Amino acid sequence: MSIDTDVDHDTVPPANKGLLAIAGVLLALPLVALAWVGSYARKDPELWGFPFFIWYQFLWVFLCSALTFTAYKLVLRARPHRPMPGHRDAETRRRDDEEAGR
């Protein structure tokens, strides 16, 4: 295993900004859709006897779930985990000393 002691961990790990932006849009869609109450506060069209107001919001439960899952996959790819092996900051050293002294 390579020990990347020369990586500065006081930085944000590199990421594909484009993918992150797409994920951001996917996450924002349900927020915008549901905040815009005027777009769905009505009775028609009904579906199986359910007013539009009701079934439209139920529909967003599923849409939101799918969008969040897609965003999850995108975010994983956009910013792969940057491991921190060998990274010892002051806090780690203090704890190690504490352990050793015990």
Add this chain to the structure above:
Amino acid sequence: MTALAPAVTDSSVNGVALTVLILLFALVTGMGFWATRWRKADSMESLDEWGLGGRRFGTWVTWFLLGGDLYTAYTFVAVPAAMFATGAVAGFFAVPYTIVLYPIIFIFMARLWSVSHRHGYVTPADFVRGRYGSRGLSLAVAVTGILATMPYIALQLVGIQAVLEVAGIGGESVLARDLPLFIAFALLAAYTYSSGLRAPAVIAFVKDALIYLVIIVAVIYLPTKFGGWDAIFGAAEKKMAAPNAIDGKPNGAFIPSQQQFVAYATLAFGSALALFMYPHSITATLSSSSRNTIRRNASILPAYSFVLGLLALLGWVAIAAGTKPIGLDGKPNAQLVIPQLFEDSFPSWFAGVAFAAVAIGALVPAAIMSIAAANTFTRNIYKEWLKPDATHAQEAKVGKLVSLLVKAFALVFVLTLDKQNAINFQLLGGIWILQTLPAIVFGLYTRWFHRWALLAGWAAGMAYGTYAAWGVANPRSKVAHFGGSLDPIPVLGDLGYIAMTAFVINLVVAVVLTLVLTAMKVDAGRDETIRGDYFADAGDPRVEKNLAMDAHLTTGTP
């Protein structure tokens, strides 16, 4: 048990339902005590083990735990009750609330998980302390968390009470009314004390299974009984449009009118932003085993939102069914509408299962809330201010004791005061807890905000929110104060959720004062975190507590 019930006038004891309820309750009690052996730790003598279940819960356990934690018994009682009494604005907002919740937490909870594991934070106040180097701001966050959680625990008892009252237990005698509640909470306290977060995690499986079963049966079976969904929505529309006997205005909203759009949206967003500021939500999140567990959960937790939406509709089913929620004191009480609907429409044994679902639904959140409040007290008040050199074992001991105290307090609160007090304080708690968001969530992204500006913003939001909520009168329920969570928004004039207005005031104060304090070069405090901490995952140094399990870590340390 039945012998304890006094002479009841308008409702008899439902023996079969009560027996089923007691049997299921006994089952989860046994599971609660057994939980201490589940995924057994070498030692329970630390807050990590007792208060966070060893931080080892995977995706599915976290799903059950968070579902059991967030969708509380009180929610199950109060949301349909609101639908029944005043309709969509006060009730159905719970659906958009629990939808927008998940994209919001998807965005920031992974960061909180990472930095908390890198630095061993157990509570949000721990993070605030480390990020801003400010004991004052951390104390404000901790105290707000405890204050907001206490009435929430008390409301879980109100949920159990509603079920017991419909089952016929209650009335005049103090013994009959309070003893079952007392026994239930004593058992809960005992297994929370011994098993910590493992107890609600195990019980959550039963709770969620029962809830799903009851709701699905109810939404399939009940509409066929009461003329189908067409008839149900028709009855609801008619009731909501009818003038109220007290003020002559319509009873409520079938579908929000244009004047109610802002109220509906601010209720949904304000509640969604607030929910994950509660210590109990954060406790359940931090107990997960990796950074991505919470993100995966953000896409599967909406299953509960769907069920909550169906449950809300049961409030309207009760309108079509002509349910009369009358308490044992003979007065109408909308809170009883769901248990009453179940008792009227289901065979006794299934009503018992439904009652058990609500009562057990109270135990999981009550346990996690008391653990979270105990963690907060122990870490941010006891260790921070009273005994800085406390060992892990002492922390765990204090945490366990405080979890007992918190529950005892909730019990006394519910048994001695009018339960309207618990509801008032819970309403205030939602407003208060949202005021900790800037320090916690913005802190996960930036150190731009000055610690004292955040504290001042918090104070301004708390003060405005409390004052505004105090001023809301509700002639229909004959209260002059704390009559609801909506108030005209200054400048705009529309009704809006008070918590959101207070939040905006909080933000404005925080931004303005940050500019001033930064210009004056007032000490901003030391930040003990580094940027990489916010992206750390299981396996990174210090993130995995169980070093023995992670041999590769030791090779990484020079």
